[in-house]
Amino acid sequence: MxxxxxxxxxxxxxxxxxxxxxxxxxxxxxxxxxxxWTRNNSFETLVHIILEQQVSLASALAALNQLRARIGIVTPERVLTLSDEELKACYFSRQKTAYVRGLAEALMTKQLDLIALETLPNDEVRRILCGLKGIGDWTADVYLMFVLRRTDxxxxxxxxxxxxxxxxxxxxxxxxxxxxxxxxxxxxxxxxxxxxxxxxxxxxxxxxx
Missing domain, CATH: 1.10.1670.40 (Endonuclease Iii, domain 2)
Structure with a gap:
């Protein structure tokens, strides 16, 4: 641990x-x-962190709430049923649409296992997350801090x-x-x-x- x-x-x-x-x-x-501050270890949480990249927290939450209103529970399967236009209506930029689709596909194909990340060292978690399009050091840091609750x-x-x-x-x-x-x-x-x-x-x- x-x-x-x-x-x-x-x-x-x-x-x-x-x-x-x-x-x-x-x-x-x-x-x-x-x-x-903590967050659940879920697809929705990572979507939320991606939405927070380079925008205000209020703007990111507004986009997440629009997504919730459209599909209910935010899962990879449900997100992948949405068209680019539907995600745009949820305030997703073109880039963030691509990032979230990539994340959803990584989870669907088992390329990414969020539960498995809980047992890995920080550097390995960062390597895996940053291997996904649209996830860099800031997103990985927030995930490690808020979701995995790593102290340092x-x-x-x-x-x-x-x-x-x-x-x-x-x-x-x-x-x-x-x-x-x-x-x-x-x-x-x-x-x-x-x-x-x-x-x-x-x-x-x-x-x-």
């Missing part, structure tokens, strides 16, 4: 980071603990997390990736939890604004 967070250890991991990093501690003191990943491709990191550390907008990586390495083996604290900060500040 690989280290994961659960409802039993999540706040403990937050507290440990708060002691090690005063800036993360300040976020928790000011805004409270972050939600323990930081999505350097996520603008919200990175911008929050720059803000709390007083870094310039143009900061080398290597500098950011060095900071996040100090949060091992709980970089996932640190990212969730940063997302919580980002969302809390935006809500107040």
């Amino acid at each position: 690989y280290p994961t967070f659960t409802s039993a250890n999540f706040q403990i991991l937050c507290d440990e980071l708060a002691v090690r990093d005063a800036d993360l501690g300040h976020i928790i003191h000011t805004h409270g603990y972050p939600p323990m 990943l930081f999505p350097l491709g996520d603008l919200a997390a990175v911008n929050a990191l720059k803000t709390i550390k007083g870094l310039p907008k143009v900061t080398p990736r290597e500098t950011l990586l060095t900071i996040t390495q100090d949060w091992q083996p709980s970089r996932t939890i640190a990212a969730m604290i940063l997302w919580h900060y980002y969302l809390s500040v935006r809500k107040k604004a």
Whole structure:
């Protein structure tokens, strides 16, 4: 088994980071603990993550809800019955239509087994997922963090997390990736939890604004 967070250890991991990093501690003191964001290990979840690529969370959810309204339970079989025009009516771009079709076909042909991913190391999960069209490091990171609940990943491709990191550390907008990586390495083996604290900060500040 690989280290994961659960409802039993999540706040403990937050507290440990708060002691090690005063800036993360300040976020928790000011805004409270972050939600323990998790998602089911399902085709629908991966479709949702693909829809979230490079758009707002609200836009992605709107597209997913349109898909749910059209086919009910989101399964590979049902998605593959839809035409390009029907998916377009669900707010799917041409690219994301291709990505979701490819994912559905991979599951139908047993090229991808989501349950089997639960027992694999992070690098192997990433290799398998990134072998599918339209799935890159960001999508794999979100899957590993939210679905498999692995404790030690930081999505350097996520603008919200990175911008929050720059803000709390007083870094310039143009900061080398290597500098950011060095900071996040100090949060091992709980970089996932640190990212969730940063997302919580980002969302809390935006809500107040």
